[in-house]
Amino acid sequence: MLIKPQSMMSFPLNWDSVFPKSNPLVVEIGFGNGKFLKTLETTNANVVGFEVSLLSVEKAMKVIDHTKTVLLFMDGVWGLRELFSERSVNALYINFPLPWPHKKHASRRLFTLPKLQVYASRLVDNAVLQLQTDMKEYAQEAIRNSEESGLFSLVDYTVRNEVQVGTKYEQKWVSLGKKIYKVVLRKKRHVSVTNYFDKEVIMPHAIVHDTHGTLKAGTYRTTFGTIKLWEAFSNNQVMLIPAIVSDDDFIGVSLQQRVYASVSPHRxxxxxxxxxxxxxxxxxxxxxxxxxxxxxxxxxxxxxxxxQPPSKLEYEPA
Ligand SMILES: C[S@@+](CC[C@H](N)C(=O)[O-])C[C@H]1O[C@@H](n2cnc3c(N)ncnc32)[C@H](O)[C@@H]1O
Structure with missing residues (x-):
């Protein structure tokens, strides 16, 4: 099933109330067409998959067993940190991640130190973190970063040239004659990583006396990231203000959301x-x-x- 944690009122989630059975939790980041989720369903686990592509979510929805697998349409690193408590995930799988080969995009790769810290904090002790990739350099960088972090140790490294799990990208690379590098790491040391969302959610709102002021469209840099405010549109009663709100973060990805705020009459x-x-x-x-x-x-x-007002607020006109 697909769940929308945006509508939930407390974090991390209570996974026992999400799944019908209480089984160990396993997670895949970037499930694509969902083929590997099907493999995970054959184990005795509650499976959680993260994707940032809506098309992939739609495709995977058609193939998963909805009693065993939960899909989330959100960044997997944010999701892992915000929706799971420490030491609650039994295994984490990443198959054919986007390589982000350019140096300027290096922080987006999935095996950087801040992300490894998130994985180590949410995995139970001795749990497996598994990567499969068609890029030797990516596999080697993942091993190097993981070992240097002191959080994971390498337990297996294999190279093959045949299809094993049958995901779209595995099939693609094998059919092109590329090798597949499989890296199995084990959590060696625990690290605490605090989550960013409030544990108990409040519904932000404000009451104002009048609306005689003017909204300035443009970009605002705040303590927490950026807000792009667009021109408001309104009917007689309600004013609707579209915005793109990004919360920046140390993990190398910002959480970007399209938000609509409304201004309406109140007693x-x-x-x-x-x-x-x-x-x-x-x-x-x-x-x-x-x-x-x-x-x-x-x-x-x-x-x-x-x-509260943000302590930093800088304005750039649109
Ligand atoms: C190259 S595809 C591999 C898909 C699939 N694992 C396979 O083997 O066919 C990478 C996938 O990861 C997804 N992705 C990239 N970064 C992600 C993130 N931070 N969280 C969740 N999904 C992500 C992309 O949308 C894409 O579907």
Missing amino acids: EGFIIKLDNHADVFKTENVKSLIWLIANQISNGNIKRINV
């Missing part, structure tokens, strides 16, 4: 809140968006608000 004046609240993680920068709109639209005349 005490006007209320500013998330219009698509079920589709949005209520991150620090999403809270900053509500503050920003409330502050601008009321000329600083905020009556009540349940979020």
